[in-house]
Amino acid sequence: MSTYRKRKSRVRYDRIIGVAAIFIVLIILLVSCCKSCGKDDNKNSGETSSIIPTENKNENPESEDSTSDESSVDSLENYSTVSALPNDVYKGDLILVNSDHEYTFPVSDEENTITPIYELMNDTYQINDYETSLSSVAINALNSMMEAFYAKTGNTDIMVVSGYRTKEYQDDIYNSGTSNIKGGYSEYHTGLSMDLGIFPENDSSYYYTAEEPYSWISENCANYGFILRYPEGKEDKTGVESKSYQFRYVGIPHAVYISQNDLCLEEYIDELKNHSFDGEHLKVNAAEKNYEIYYVAADPSANTDIPVPSDKTYTISGNNVDGFIVTVEL
Known part of the structure; x- marks a missing residue:
């Protein structure tokens, strides 16, 4: 009668070591990846800011109702x-830009906010050309103002004749003697400032002045966030001659206060x-x-x-x- 001998299982230490090594490598890679992601996040938070412009809206309707009566x-x-x-x-x-305070030309602002007006404009006003640009927030406010002006007067004679300017362009017109403001110190760099003209059909064009029926714009622009950037009688403060045609977007509450208090x-x-x-x-x-x-x-x-x-x-x-x-x- 033959005897059955149970075969002893052999432990393969080489396989265990191999699996362990792979496991260790995976852990190292995972930790390295996490650290890398963390560094990227820190870097991004250090280079960009989300606070300008920013707004904080309460997402809890019940809480919002409970504070709505607070003054x-x-x-x-x-x-x-x-x-x-x-x-x-x-x-x-x-931002205040003048001969004492230079504009810094933040790249992100130019890329994210400066927009050709024709891309967003309505049909209640005109533009000088397809390259005339402003900050998108200024264009939206301009659209609202000109819609209201058209509803009041039925007039579409107003044209935006100048808007955002690069430093290079401002330097060119300064060097040519067309402007006395060097590049970097011009309101136009902000994309928030614009010149208006009056271009009646079959008649001569001219820079905007507060005469009928166009005076409605001067009387109501603050309600849409615009001020006259260089008002008469303020030359000693602004350092620039008064201009009846250059408007600047600052936001509704600020424009209203500025207008009411001269x-x-x-x-x-x-x-x-x-x-x-x-x-x-x-x-x-x-x-x-x-x-x-x-x-x-x-x-x-x-x-x-x-x-x-x-x-x-x-x-x-x-x-x-x-x-x-x-x-x-x-």
Whole structure:
């Protein structure tokens, strides 16, 4: 009778070692990938800022209803902070550009906001050519204003004859003697400033003046966020001769306050410094809405922590000088 001998299983240590090695390599690769992603995220957060322009809308309808009757956000409990980069002070709808304050030409702004007007315009006004451009926010406000003007007058004679300019273009017209403003110090660089002309059919054209029926624009432009950039009597503040035809977008509450108080942009930017976050905020009623506006000084060497309301819509703009302006919709 034959005997059955059970065969001893042999442990393959070489296979175990091989699997373990593969497992270790996978772990190393996974950790390396996570670190790389983290670095990329940190890099992106350091190079770009989401605060300008920005808004914070309460996504909780019940909470929004409970605060809708509040007339201010004076309680510190209602605030959180956002961090602004040092160069954010040069961005936004309220930047001041003149002979003392140079425009910085942020590449992202040109790529993301400067748009040929013809791409967004309606048929209630004209443009000089297909290259005439503005910031998209200014074009949208212009569309609303000109629709209202057309509804009031039935007139389409207004033409945008000048808008955004590059530094190179401004330098060219400065060197040719056409302009006395060097590249970098012109309002047109912002994409928020434009010249209007009047181009009646079968008649001579001319720069905009506040005469009938066109005076409606001067009387109502603030309700759409525009101011006359170089008003008469403010030459000592602006450093530029008065121009009846150059308009600048600053946003509705700011334009309304500037217009009601007979200010130029230089005066308004200075006045806002009297309304710091820790002091009395500026209160403005415009377009049937209430706004609260305050100033936060910028830290020139580090990020600036800006107090913002936790439960209300707000926007932040640099002033291109030394700080940030927070506009809260109440």
